[in-house]
Amino acid sequence: MELLSQQAVFDGWLRRYRHHSESTGTEMVFAVFLPPAVAAARMPVLYWLSGLTCTDENFCQKAGAFRLAAKLGLAIVCPDTSPRGLDLPGEHEEYDLGSGAGFYVNATEAPWSGHYRMYDYVTDELPSLVEAMLPVSADKGIAGHSMGGHGALIAALKNPGQYQSVSAFAPIVHPSAVPWGRKAFRAYLGPDETQWAEYDATLLVIDAKERLPILIDQGSKDAFLTEQLQPERFQAACQSVDHPLTLRMHPGYDHSYYFIASFIDDHLRFHAEALGLATG
Numbered sequence: 473m474e475l476l477s478q479q480a481v482f483d484g485w486l487r488r489y490r491h492h493s494e495s496t497g498t499e500m501v502f503a504v505f506l507p508p509a510v511a512a513a514r515m516p517v518l519y520w521l522s523g524l525t526c527t528d529e530n531f532c533q534k535a536g537a538f539r540l541a542a543k544l545g546l547a548i549v550c551p552d553t554s555p556r557g558l559d560l561p562g563e564h565e566e567y568d569l570g571s572g573a574g575f576y577v578n579a580t581e582a583p584w585s586g587h588y589r590m591y592d593y594v595t596d597e598l599p600s601l602v603e604a605m606l607p608v609s610a611d612k613g614i615a616g617h618s619m620g621g622h623g624a625l626i627a628a629l630k631n632p633g634q635y636q637s638v639s640a641f642a643p644i645v646h647p648s649a650v651p652w653g654r655k656a657f658r659a660y661l662g663p664d665e666t667q668w669a670e671y672d673a674t675l676l677v678i679d680a681k682e683r684l685p686i687l688i689d690q691g692s693k694d695a696f697l698t699e700q701l702q703p704e705r706f707q708a709a710c711q712s713v714d715h716p717l718t719l720r721m722h723p724g725y726d727h728s729y730y731f732i733a734s735f736i737d738d739h740l741r742f743h744a745e746a747l748g749l750a751t752g
């Protein structure tokens with residue numbers, strides 16, 4: 473992997489790397505924050521999955537996570553949200569399909585299936601690469617926002633034992649039932665909706681093999697709340713099977729990174745505690 477940039481931040485390092493991905497068949501870029509303590513020990517990692525229109529950079533520039541992550545000794549890896557550098561039909565025309573909108577699934581439909589394999593990329597290929605090439609441990613949590621919040625939920629629900637913690641900001645909890653998800657799933661997974669269940673957190677949680685506690689924060693003034701997010705549907709599914717969920721509604725907050733920045737410390741502490749780091 474090729475180091476693209478390195479910057480000192482809170483006595484740690486923010487690096488961006490490019491590498492060839494077997495999953496997507498493209499070059500992929502990711503960002504990693506390495507806390508200062510990494511010099512002394514292999515640190516656990518939080519994977520952050522971003523939302524529609526994002527790259528690896530949105531979280532790094534806007535979330536304000538690195539001061540506390542440095543103190544906790546928690547590395548953070550931020551993948552991109554889709555393959556890049558392709559020119560598939562329709563790939564760059566709409567913000568919620570194609571580039572910047574990979575939805576963390578393995579596409580089965582043309583023209584996407586050869587490259588849009590973001591599920592394999594974020595759950596398998598990228599962690600293997602990061603653990604082989606960087607001074608981090610195999611202990612990991614996963615979190616994300618909106619499309620990426622849902623990506624985090626399905627990554628944890630589909631891989632029992634792989635993550636020690638999972639959390640989300642304003643996740644699209646039931647993509648099979650809302651416009652953003654239905655559009656993406658129809659394109660990537662085809663018209664047979666029974667195939668969509670494999671990537672729908674509200675359906676997956678019912679038969680989850682592990683009851684890993686989930687933290688979700690949601691703003692009550694989020695413009696996408698009613699049409700696209702509907703956290704109450706996931707809450708009902710969790711309640712029906714006693715899956716531990718903490719869903720916090722925050723009056724006045726919207727869908728933006730101002731909301732994420734306001735509560736990111738709670739999520740970092742939530743993950744750090746599950747990963748065995750001191751949070752005091």
Ligand SMILES: N[C@@H](CCC(=O)N[C@@H](CSC=O)C(=O)NCC(=O)O)C(=O)O
Nearest residue numbers: 523524525526530567617618619620729
């Ligand atoms: N442009 C679109 C909405 C785009 C948007 O709000 N993207 C969010 C994630 S939404 C769900 O995945 C985001 O994180 N944007 C980047 C940022 O830095 O805020 C529209 O206007 O409707």
